[in-house]
Amino acid sequence: MNPRFHAAIGEATNRLRTSDVTGATAAIQRALAGRGSMPSAASDGGTRSGDNPEAPPARGLRAILQKLRQEQASFVHAPSHGDTVTDDARDGEKVRAHRFQSAAGxxxxxxxxxxxxAGRELALVMMLHGCTQNPNDFARGTRMNALADEFGLIVAYPSQPKSANAQGCWNWFDPRHQQRGAGEPAVLAGLAQELASEFKIDRKRVFVAGLSAGGAMADVLASTHPDVFSAAGIHSGLPHGAARDVMSAFAAMKGNAKVTAQGRSPIRKIIFHGTADATVHPSNGRAVFDLAGSAQGKPAEFQTDAVINGKRVTRSLIGHGDAPARVEHWLIHGGGHAWSGGDRGGSYTDETGPDASREMVRFFLET
Known part of the structure; x- marks a missing residue:
């Protein structure tokens, strides 16, 4: 366990013993933010991904598996930094700041x-940042705006203020923000519905993705609002219902989550997690995958290994034959608590390994 992470456990426990709930909460939130425990791209020993050939779109599980048998790594394309346009100043009028208001908040x-x-068939992707991040940082690190140009995506980046959480985390572990009709899930789902209506986007093309606390909240939305979102991407996150307060959140992040059927959802999911994640234990990614599979009646599961941009990846899929996978789980061996294939200009990114953003978009748009 990371020494700072361990120290935060001790501090929180001691403060609770003296009824210092505020201090204990602050200590746990520092741990939830992963301060000091985040492996960087450099510490992972990675190198720049370079220009890998982009694969033709694979349709269905059989096609994917056949492609992987033929080529161990070439089905992923990681754009170079020169291809990326994510910064507000460079995006110009493509990026605007807004505020959504509803009865829930x-x-x-x-x-x-x-x-x-104009004239394109659009899709909507809601991107939920992790603790200590903000929309600009998250957009830069994930390179999602470059993919928006390529695939016709409207991309929304909600911002969690420090007034709602001292570390800017989405409150996925708070029961007030785990149910339909109230709290953060109601506000975020309402925003997605408003944008889908404004841009005339069919519900089948409305998606949500997030990192860490954002990934956990994406899974909350997948469970509470399957009528709003048709697919979810969870990177280094936790399953809905894994915690009910800050202490159980801490336990869940260590890999001791008490996962329940609350985390089941009928919508499609793609999950990324690193085996060396010292902030959110990789068992959480597997728990999201297993719950999603059980919600589908546990159809056939397929698994394959590949080396992608220097990282070994175990990819598990659940689905039926030639149909697109219902659930995908990408286990990145040696990967830390960072967005796989991300841009070093953003925080919590790892340039090596598969391009999580591109794979999520591919998964979202498969029909």
Whole structure:
């Protein structure tokens, strides 16, 4: 366990013994933010991914498996830094700051709209940042705006204020924010519905993705609002219902989550997690996968290994024959608590390994 992470456990426990709930909460939130425990791209020993050939779109499980048998790594394309346009200043009028207001509450967000969106069949992707991050940082690190131009995506980046959580974390572990009709899930789902209506986007093309606390909240939304989102991407996150307070959140992050059927959801999911994640134990990613599979009646599971941009990846899929996978789980061997294939200009990113953003978009748009 990371020494700082361990120290935070001790501090929180001692403060609770003296009834210092506020201090204990602050200690746990520092741990939830992963301060000092985040392996960087450099510490992972990675190198820049370079220009890998982009694979033709694979349709269905059989096609994917056949492709992997033929080529161990070439089905992933990781764009170079020169291809990336994510910064507000460079995106210009493509990015606008907005605020969504509803009866359940309000949220500020950044919105990326491709300049050629008129006349295209659009999709909506809501991106939920992790603790200590913000929309600009998350957009830069994930390179999602470049993919928005390529695939016709409207991308929303909600911002969690420190007034709601001292570390800017989405409150996935708080029962007030785990149910339909109230709290953060209601606000975020309402925002997605408003944007889908504004841009005339079919519900089948409305998606949510997130990292860490954002990934956990993405799974909450997948469970509470399957009528709003048709697929979810969970990177280094936890399953819905894994915690009910800050102490159980701490336990869940260590790999001691008490997972229940609350985390089941009928919508499609793609999960990324690193085996060397010292902030959120990789068992949480597997728990999301297993719960998602059980919600599908546990159809056939397929598994394959590949080496992608220097990282060994175990990819598990659940689905039926030639149909797109219902659930995908990407276990990145040696990967830390960082967005796989991300841009070093953003926080909590690892340039090596598969391009999580591109794979999520591919998964979302498969029909």
């Amino acid at each position: 309000s949220v500020a967000y950044k919105l990326y709209v491709p300049s050629d969106h």
